Amino acid sequence: MKHITFYLDFISPYAYLAFEQLPEVLRGISYSVDYKPVLFAGMLKHHGQLGPAEIAPKRDWTYRQVMWMADRLNVPLQMPASHPFNPLPLLRLALASGENGTECEGRTDVGNVNRYICELVFRHVWISGADMNDAAVYEAFAARINSKRDPMGDEVKNRLKANTEAAIEQGVFGVPAFEVDNKIFWGLDALPMLKDYLVHAPWFSTGNWERACQVGDGIVRNK
Numbered sequence: 001m002k003h004i005t006f007y008l009d010f011i012s013p014y015a016y017l018a019f020e021q022l023p024e025v026l027r028g029i030s031y032s033v034d035y036k037p038v039l040f041a042g043m044l045k046h047h048g049q050l051g052p053a054e055i056a057p058k059r060d061w062t063y064r065q066v067m068w069m070a071d072r073l074n075v076p077l078q079m080p081a082s083h084p085f086n087p088l089p090l091l092r093l094a095l096a097s098g099e100n101g102t103e104c105e106g107r108t109d110v111g112n113v114n115r116y117i118c119e120l121v122f123r124h125v126w127i128s129g130a131d132m133n134d135a136a137v138y139e140a141f142a143a144r145i146n147s148k149r150d151p152m153g154d155e156v157k158n159r160l161k162a163n164t165e166a167a168i169e170q171g172v173f174g175v176p177a178f179e180v181d182n183k184i185f186w187g188l189d190a191l192p193m194l195k196d197y198l199v200h201a202p203w204f205s206t207g208n209w210e211r212a213c214q215v216g217d218g219i220v221r222n223k
Contacts, residue, residue: 001030005179007167009040011087013066015176016126018188020075025191029198034112037091040175042164053084081131094121096151111163
């Protein structure tokens, strides 16, 4: 049985759609999953990139596409009142409320959140239509969650930071991302590719994965 680490940030509509689609795409395959919250903005900063919602035309396209994709996939979605928003409170709340560690194949992974908590947070963001920057909205939602730890405590803050740093070290540059056998599959549209890997599709045994990294740099833009 293969083990998947699912890196996610609740700010991402693609992460929400991937979260909803993962069980359907991988139906019939034996696997386990760790759901690991990370700060997408930390990855953008590390790589010197703007987020999709920080580029006006890309922002409009992103929202149109995810709304169309949700309809096509029959996944309920209502855009929050404002976006982007500060995801830190929700990321910390999830880490404070979910599992501190999961036991899998003789090892314990810390910094994970169980699927139930992820589902609650994702659907709060992407179905309620509320303003995620509104403190009252957050407080009302947090009151529904049985936090095991203080969301604003150093333990939770440090765990989110450690999750993000570990993901970057692993080669993760965006969300959603799925790590299996030290291979990173990025994006909602990578789910079919992830499935192929899990069922041992021939493409992965021909050296194609490694060959993609051997393409030489062409024009390099000065920063």
